[in-house]
Amino acid sequence: MHLSTRGHYGLLAMFDLAEHYGSGPIPLKTVAERQNISDNYLEQLIAVLRKAGLVRSVRGAQGGYILAREPGSITVGDIIRAMEGPIAPVDCVSEVEPAECDQADSCITRLVWTRVRDKLAEVMDSISLADMLRDAENLSIAKKV
Amino acid sequence: MHLSTRGHYGLLAMFDLAEHYGSGPIPLKTVAERQNISDNYLEQLIAVLRKAGLVRSVRGAQGGYILAREPGSITVGDIIRAMEGPIAPVDCVSEVEPAECDQADSCITRLVWTRVRDKLAEVMDSISLADMLRDAENLSIAKKV
DNA sequence: TTAATTCCGAGTTAATTAGTGCGGATTAAA
DNA sequence: TTTAATCCGCACTAATTAACTCGGAATTAA
Numbered sequence: 001m002h003l004s005t006r007g008h009y010g011l012l013a014m015f016d017l018a019e020h021y022g023s024g025p026i027p028l029k030t031v032a033e034r035q036n037i038s039d040n041y042l043e044q045l046i047a048v049l050r051k052a053g054l055v056r057s058v059r060g061a062q063g064g065y066i067l068a069r070e071p072g073s074i075t076v077g078d079i080i081r082a083m084e085g086p087i088a089p090v091d092c093v094s095e096v097e098p099a100e101c102d103q104a105d106s107c108i109t110r111l112v113w114t115r116v117r118d119k120l121a122e123v124m125d126s127i128s129l130a131d132m133l134r135d136a137e138n139l140s141i142a143k144k145v
Numbered sequence: 146m147h148l149s150t151r152g153h154y155g156l157l158a159m160f161d162l163a164e165h166y167g168s169g170p171i172p173l174k175t176v177a178e179r180q181n182i183s184d185n186y187l188e189q190l191i192a193v194l195r196k197a198g199l200v201r202s203v204r205g206a207q208g209g210y211i212l213a214r215e216p217g218s219i220t221v222g223d224i225i226r227a228m229e230g231p232i233a234p235v236d237c238v239s240e241v242e243p244a245e246c247d248q249a250d251s252c253i254t255r256l257v258w259t260r261v262r263d264k265l266a267e268v269m270d271s272i273s274l275a276d277m278l279r280d281a282e283n284l285s286i287a288k289k290v
Numbered sequence: 291t292t293a294a295t296t297c298c299g300a301g302t303t304a305a306t307t308a309g310t311g312c313g314g315a316t317t318a319a320a
Numbered sequence: 321t322t323t324a325a326t327c328c329g330c331a332c333t334a335a336t337t338a339a340c341t342c343g344g345a346a347t348t349a350a
Contacts, residue, residue: 059326060318061324192298207295
């Protein structure tokens with residue numbers, strides 16, 4: 001049950017953009033440095049997020065990336081689905097185009113994986129970037145006290 | 146967020162043993178055939194389950210495998226942890242020995258992965274093999290009607 | 291003893307992951 | 321108009337992991 005670095009880095013990058021939402025486009029290099037990701041690699045990953053409609057790009061000098069929507073309307077689930085594909089502990093219960101399986105209607109493990117999938121989706125869809133910003137603020141307040 | 150076939154097959158095999166719990170040892174070959182898994186491969190997997198204390202083996206002719214405990218006291222979580230290691234969407238929030246991370250105390254994505262991990266563990270630990278047997282029964286009753 | 295079966299360790303193949311690297315297109319600012 | 325910053329897209333590779341395969345030794349019931 002491991003995420004690849006794609007999902008992991010994807011969320012880091014999106015959270016970074018959320019933290020600077022409203023300050024114009026952020027260059028990829030800046031995000032990469034702050035989040036400690038190879039910028040060559042992040043370039044690849046952010047292309048996926050762009051194609052999924054989660055970020056907008058501004059080309060040319062002084063360009064960079066911006067969240068395509070406000071942080072409150074982008075969830076962890078959106079990001080993970082973009083980076084890793086549909087949520088599916090096993091292929092036969094994928095959110096989209098579940099893999100064929102001849103014993104599908106008598107397979108009990110299928111029920112299990114469906115429940116796992118749904119819980120996974122539920123928790124990821126319930127956390128938005130705005131929620132994360134709030135958590136970050138609480139955390140920094142807590143530290144100061 | 147994919148399980149490997151190890152976890153998938155592991156649960157299939159354990160459920161198969163649960164369905165025949167009480168009828169003495171079941172040969173590996175029988176399980177492999179019923180569940181449509183290469184017996185060479187399943188041999189490897191069941192060794193892991195045995196070492197984790199989830200199944201007992203009986204060697205020699207008429208031997209085979211038996212659940213080490215009753216189906217009600219073995220959960221999906223037990224099986225998945227045995228087959229795939231500790232539950233951890235990313236290494237820094239592993240159930241055991243979380244990986245080091247220099248930004249650990251300011252990392253917000255960490256909070257997210259912790260919540261994901263906990264939900265995952267919660268749902269897997271809440272389903273026992275006995276629950277699955279009950280589901281199987283309900284399913285077959287529903288079909289007859 | 292023979293046949294059935296687990297047990298063990300090593301070897302193999304294919305796919306995936308996690309990047310690297312580079313040339314080019316686009317745009318803003320000097 | 322030139323230059324520098326930046327995105328864009330593709331090709332490549334090295335390392336790791338997944339998913340098996342194989343052969344043979346040990347054990348036990350019939």
